[in-house]
Amino acid sequence: MNAKLVERFEGRTAIVTGGGSGIGAALTAALVGVGAQVWCADIDLAAAKAVVSALTGPGSAEAVALDVTDAAAVQILVDDVVARSGKLDLMFNNAGIVIGGETQLLTLEQWNRIIDINIRGVVHGVHAAYPHMIKARSGHIINTASAAGLMASGLLTSYCATKFAVVGLSNALRSEAVRYGVGVTVICPSAVETPILDKGAVGNFAGRDFFLGAEKSKQAYSPERLATEILTAVVKDEPWLVVPRKTRIGWTIGRFAPKFIQNRLTRYIASQSPELARTTSDR
Ligand SMILES: NC(=O)c1ccc[n+]([C@@H]2O[C@H](COP(=O)([O-])OP(=O)(O)OC[C@H]3O[C@@H](n4cnc5c(N)ncnc54)[C@H](O)[C@@H]3O)[C@@H](O)[C@H]2O)c1
Numbered sequence: 311m312n313a314k315l316v317e318r319f320e321g322r323t324a325i326v327t328g329g330g331s332g333i334g335a336a337l338t339a340a341l342v343g344v345g346a347q348v349w350c351a352d353i354d355l356a357a358a359k360a361v362v363s364a365l366t367g368p369g370s371a372e373a374v375a376l377d378v379t380d381a382a383a384v385q386i387l388v389d390d391v392v393a394r395s396g397k398l399d400l401m402f403n404n405a406g407i408v409i410g411g412e413t414q415l416l417t418l419e420q421w422n423r424i425i426d427i428n429i430r431g432v433v434h435g436v437h438a439a440y441p442h443m444i445k446a447r448s449g450h451i452i453n454t455a456s457a458a459g460l461m462a463s464g465l466l467t468s469y470c471a472t473k474f475a476v477v478g479l480s481n482a483l484r485s486e487a488v489r490y491g492v493g494v495t496v497i498c499p500s501a502v503e504t505p506i507l508d509k510g511a512v513g514n515f516a517g518r519d520f521f522l523g524a525e526k527s528k529q530a531y532s533p534e535r536l537a538t539e540i541l542t543a544v545v546k547d548e549p550w551l552v553v554p555r556k557t558r559i560g561w562t563i564g565r566f567a568p569k570f571i572q573n574r575l576t577r578y579i580a581s582q583s584p585e586l587a588r589t590t591s592d593r
Contacts, residue, residue: 312344318545320345323395325387327378327435328405330357332504333454336533337402340541342369349391351376352405378405378431388438397446403435404454410520411512413467421468428472432479443492450493450544453480457500457557461564461571464579465515484549495543496550500557501530520582
């Protein structure tokens with residue numbers, strides 16, 4: 311067990327949204343493993359219960375049903391944790407969905423759903439938890455965005471739009487929250503080995519193959535490894551966590567040479583879709 315993480319998280323209270331699967335499940339396990347008290351919240355209560363029942367401590371976890379698009383429900387959960395424990399130390403706004411495919415194929419219902427979960431879900435978590443943290447003059451908000459919130463990839467237009475919003479919200483909030491002793495960290499990974507890689511395909515979108523791209527032969531990032539790195543980033547009060555290294559390098563280059571990265575992404579998207587490839591070569 312990592313002594314630094316135990317020192318920082320033992321006895322701390324945490325809410326993890328989207329805790330029933332993937333990154334949220336790994337975060338719940340990592341937090342319980344270093345002695346935290348976790349509310350594992352998911353729209354899929356059975357999944358959250360399954361995650362919690364597999365954990366043995368030394369911390370503890372409780373499964374709760376939560377739809378992050380329901381602002382009142384998020385507020386009730388946060389207030390309940392504060393009433394029962396005296397404080398909420400860590401708010402992980404992690405629940406999210408992906409929609410992949412050509413933008414013209416998306417219905418407005420799909421646009422609204424991804425905006426509701428990926429943006430409003432985070433807004434609801436911040437709106438409910440941040441005032442309690444200001445009052446306590448401590449706490450940390452951790453928002454799961456994505457590398458798609460730093461570099462805009464076609465065929466993920468709605469997803470990128472929501473994740474750029476989460477990065478913007480997090481960076482802006484961080485700069486004003488510091489005066490209250492509240493930390494904010496935004497998480498920006500590329501493909502992580504979770505069920506999301508096989509969800510949300512519209513039209514002929516290639517899902518997992520698209521996300522793994524050039525890494526196709528390799529494994530996506532492990533959620534367990536990411537969870538430990540997220541906790542370490544919180545200990546260090548990092549503004550963001552961008553992984554893996556290759557993504558961090560691409561992001562850094564993109565800040566100095568944005569057109570270079572944009573052109574690379576355009577070429578990659580063109581290679582995925584014959585229709586787009588035709589448009590590109592015609593120009
Ligand atoms: N896996 C990746 O490659 C990857 C990469 C970058 C960012 N992310 C982000 O990480 C977060 C977690 O994704 P994951 O990969 O673990 O996916 P996942 O599909 O394995 O887990 C997402 C969880 O969120 C829950 N959820 C969905 N809608 C909800 C709602 N309205 N209210 C509450 N819970 C809801 C689902 O039931 C599920 O348990 C998401 O925000 C995702 O965008 C994932």
